[in-house]
Amino acid sequence: MNKKITATAAKLLSDIKNYLERNEIILAVISGLFLFLSFPQYGFGAIAWFALVPLFFAVYRAPSIRRAFTLGFIAGVVGYAGIIYWITYVVVNYGYLPVYMGVIIMLFLNFYLSVYLALFAAGVYFFQNKNFLCLVAPALWVSLEYLKSYLFTGFPWENLGYSQYLNFYFIQFADVFGIFGLSFIIVCVNAAIFMLLTQRTKKVFISATVVFLVLCFVYLYGYFRISHVQKKMTSAQGVEVSLIQGNVDQSIKWNEFFQKKILNNYLELSLLNSPAAGGLLVWPETALPFNYRDEGDLQKRVNNLPREVQSWFVFGAVSYIPKNRYTSFFNSAYLLSPDGALKGRYDKVHLVPYGEYVPLRDLFPFIKKLTAGVGDFSAGTSYRPLIMGDRKIGVLICYEGILPHASRAYKRQAADLLVNITNDAWFGPTSAPYQHFSMVFFRAVETRLYLVRAANTGISGIIDPCGKIIAKTGIFETGAVKGNVKFLRVETFYERWGDIFVAFCFLFIFFSIVWYAGKEVKK
Numbered sequence: 092m093n094k095k096i097t098a099t100a101a102k103l104l105s106d107i108k109n110y111l112e113r114n115e116i117i118l119a120v121i122s123g124l125f126l127f128l129s130f131p132q133y134g135f136g137a138i139a140w141f142a143l144v145p146l147f148f149a150v151y152r153a154p155s156i157r158r159a160f161t162l163g164f165i166a167g168v169v170g171y172a173g174i175i176y177w178i179t180y181v182v183v184n185y186g187y188l189p190v191y192m193g194v195i196i197m198l199f200l201n202f203y204l205s206v207y208l209a210l211f212a213a214g215v216y217f218f219q220n221k222n223f224l225c226l227v228a229p230a231l232w233v234s235l236e237y238l239k240s241y242l243f244t245g246f247p248w249e250n251l252g253y254s255q256y257l258n259f260y261f262i263q264f265a266d267v268f269g270i271f272g273l274s275f276i277i278v279c280v281n282a283a284i285f286m287l288l289t290q291r292t293k294k295v296f297i298s299a300t301v302v303f304l305v306l307c308f309v310y311l312y313g314y315f316r317i318s319h320v321q322k323k324m325t326s327a328q329g330v331e332v333s334l335i336q337g338n339v340d341q342s343i344k345w346n347e348f349f350q351k352k353i354l355n356n357y358l359e360l361s362l363l364n365s366p367a368a369g370g371l372l373v374w375p376e377t378a379l380p381f382n383y384r385d386e387g388d389l390q391k392r393v394n395n396l397p398r399e400v401q402s403w404f405v406f407g408a409v410s411y412i413p414k415n416r417y418t419s420f421f422n423s424a425y426l427l428s429p430d431g432a433l434k435g436r437y438d439k440v441h442l443v444p445y446g447e448y449v450p451l452r453d454l455f456p457f458i459k460k461l462t463a464g465v466g467d468f469s470a471g472t473s474y475r476p477l478i479m480g481d482r483k484i485g486v487l488i489c490y491e492g493i494l495p496h497a498s499r500a501y502k503r504q505a506a507d508l509l510v511n512i513t514n515d516a517w518f519g520p521t522s523a524p525y526q527h528f529s530m531v532f533f534r535a536v537e538t539r540l541y542l543v544r545a546a547n548t549g550i551s552g553i554i555d556p557c558g559k560i561i562a563k564t565g566i567f568e569t570g571a572v573k574g575n576v577k578f579l580r581v582e583t584f585y586e587r588w589g590d591i592f593v594a595f596c597f598l599f600i601f602f603s604i605v606w607y608a609g610k611e612v613k614k
Contacts, residue, residue: 115148115149115150115152115153115158115162116149116162116165118145118146118148118149118162119145119146119149119162119163119165119166119169120165120166120169121145122142122143122144122145122146122149122166122169122170123165123166123167123168123169123170123172123173124169124170124173125138125139125141125142125143125145126139126142126143126166126169126170126173126174126251127169127170127171127172127173127174128173129142129251129254130174130249130253130254130522130526130529131256131522131525131526131528131529132521132522132525132526133173133522134257134525136254136255136256136257136258138254139251139254139255139277140277140280140281140284141280141281141284142281143228143278143281143282143285144281144284144285144288146162146163146166146212147215147224147228147281147282147285148285148289149162149212150162150163150212150215150216151215151216151289153216156213156216156217159212159213159215159216160209160210160212160213160216161209162212163205163208163209163210163211163212163213164202164205164206164208164209164212166205166208166212167201167204167205167206167207167208167209168201168202168205170205170208171200171201171204171205172197172201174248174249174522174526175197175200175201175204175248176197176521176522177518177519177521177522177523178193178196178197178200179193179194179196179197180193180518180519180521181517181518181519182196182197184519185341185517200246204239204246207235207236207238207239208235210235211228211231211232211235214227214231214600215227215228215231217604217607218603218607222294222295222298223603224282224285224286225279225282225283225286225298225299225301225302226279226599227600227603228278228279228281228282229274229275229276229277229278229279229282229596230275230596230599230600230603231596231600232251232274232275232278233271233274233275233278233592233593233596234593234596234597234600236250236251236271236274237271237590237593237596237597244441244444245494247270247493247494247530248493248526248530249526249530250270250271250274251273251274251277251278252265252270252271252272252273252274252277252533253270253526253529253530253533254277255273255277256529256530256532256533256558259313259317259557259558259559260310260313260314260317261273261276261309261310261313262313262533262536262558263312263313263316263317263536263557263558264276264309264312264313265533265536265537265558265585266316266536266537266538266539266583266584266585266586267312267583267584267585268584268585268590268592269495269537269585269589269590269592270495270533270537271590271592271593271596272592275592275596276305276306276309279302279305280302280306282302283298283299283302283303286298286299287299317557319581320539320556320557320579320581321557323579323580323581324555324556324577324579327577327578327579328577328578329541329575329576329577329578330366330367330369330370330371330575330576331366331367331370331371331573331574331575331576332366332370332371332372332373332543332553332573332574332575332576333361333364333365333366333370333371333372333373333402333571333572333573334373334543334544334545334551334552334553334571334572334573335357335360335361335364335372335373335374335375335378335545335571336360336375336545336546336547336548336549336551336564336568336569336570336571336572337353337356337357337360337374337375337378337547337569338547338548338549338567338568338569338570339353339356339378339380339516339547339548340516341514341516341517344377344380344516345380346380349380350380350381350389351389353380354379354380354389354392354393356569357374357378358392358396360569360570360571361374361396361400361571362396362399362400363571364570364571364573365399365400365402366400366402366573367402368400368401368402368429369401369402369403369429370402370403371402371403371404371405371479371484371508371543371576372396372397372400372402372403372404372405373404373405373406373510373512373543373545374404374405374406374407374512374545375407375512375513375514375545375546375547375551376407376422376424376488376489376512376513376514376546376547377407377408377409377422377514378406378407378408378512378547379393379406379407379408379409381408382408382409382410382411383408383409383410383423383425384410384411393406393427394427394431395431396427396431397427397428397429397430397431398429398430398431400429401429402429403426403427403428403429403479403480404426404427404428405424405425405426405477405484405486405510405512406424406425406427406512407422407423407424407425407488407512407514408423408424408425409421409422409423410423410425410436410438419469420467420468420469421438421439421468421469421471422438422439422442422468422488422489423436423437423438423439423471423488424436424437424439424477424486424488424510424512426477426478426479426484428480434477434478434479435477435478436477437471437475437477437486437488438469438470438471438472439468439470439471439488439489439491440470440471440472440473440474440491440497441470441490441491441494441497442468442470443489443490473500474497474500474501474504475504476501476504476505476506482507482508482578483501483504483505483506483507483508484506484507484508484509484510485497485498485500485501485502485504485506485508485509485510485540486510486511486512487509487510487511487512487531487534488511488512488513489512489513489514491511492511492513492527492530492531492534492544493527493530493531495533495534495537495585495589495590496589496590497534498534498537498538498540499537499538499585499586499589501538502538502540502583502586503586506538506540507540507578507579508540508541508542508543508576508578509534509535509538509540509541509542509543510542510543510544510545511531511534511542511543511544511545512544512545512546513527513544513545513546513547514546514547514548515527515546515547515548515549515550515566516547516548520566520567524546524548524549524550524566525550525566527550528544528546528550528552528563531544531554532544532552532554532558532560533558535554535555535556535557535558536556536557536558537583537585537586538556538583538585538586539556539579539581539583539586540556540579541553541554541555541556541576541577541578541579542554543576546564548566548567549564549565549566549567549568550563550564550565550566551563551564551571551572552564552572553572553574553576556579556581561574562574
């Protein structure tokens, strides 16, 4: 009886395998599903290590490079639909568009992002030779992921390495080659698994063994690097920080009738959760529902707060510079000293298109509603640390928290602390706030600095230089996070050399294309 059951199960598995092998589209869809399940809010990061294996099977069975491109595109559409579906929510609820238009706009971005995965699949097909897949596939992936992150202002949202944000020892390697280095290793493992499943040759075994040893090295590096950084932390000086989460509904944020109520809410929370004297109090992005430059009672109450709590004070507000013909608005962060004096202002450098500035606004006037009350923002000129006594803090406003080059610019100017202020109320109860948080804390590991994050509706938190979450809030909670941060001086390879590893990936792909093309010409 048992033999009969075993034989039946084996036949069933064989039939499923044969069916999948004949249906490349299903394999591409499975890879797409695996990709978005690797990220928050689903958060099954372990899936990322084999998410691309079904796509590899599909590509190597494709009859042409065009078919491989199509399969990659299908995987991308499925994957990004699960990752960026929240764009529909934002556009419908704050752009006041019908649902079908929200879906169309989301799909427009989805299709653009899916082209990169399509190019990856086409590239894998082009190179063909499985023996080099462990090098070609990850180098190609990283090259395309970098282009996605910077072309047309860039969209580095949930690059593959971010799926491992809870993989404590693995993510330590981010201080060497950054998030792109992590993506490289994950794709490398995917390629090795595929090779082992399809070929059992000596070359494949050697390649897979090398990949395994590299992975072991990365985890060992993480173990010893954590020990090194933690030793530095024990002797470092620090201060207490308090991060205020006001939980202000976006629909009333810019309504003048609610200005005093919103300010009172933040002031009360700050007094109840003030840091120790000499500490740091942080409010979220555009926490002030009015222009801070406008003198009056509201400004006086804000200036008086640091005097009451005897602490440094960082807060987000809209600022402006009047000019002859027009007024320039900025998404800014201000720093006040414990005596209430203004010590500095940082203007956000990297603005979000169709969120903070409106190119083609004559064609898409509805998008201006996303910046209600302020019109288009102007960009700041540089990433300048704010001077907090004898310390420097690098402020990352909203989207800047997912830009590695921004935090690296601060670290190279001797910043002692990273402060991320954001307003994720736009995202509502979707996966986006969790995704945003999972990306931001990699900046702490890359720079080996403490990172504190104040978000209007969450997630607010404190992340140490090893990527450990010291404390955090949930979303749509009113409250505060308090804890101690320390000022470290730990140099990292990534801080010094940035994305030099990506440059080698580009060079490798370029020379590989030349070599393979030369072979084809000779044939």
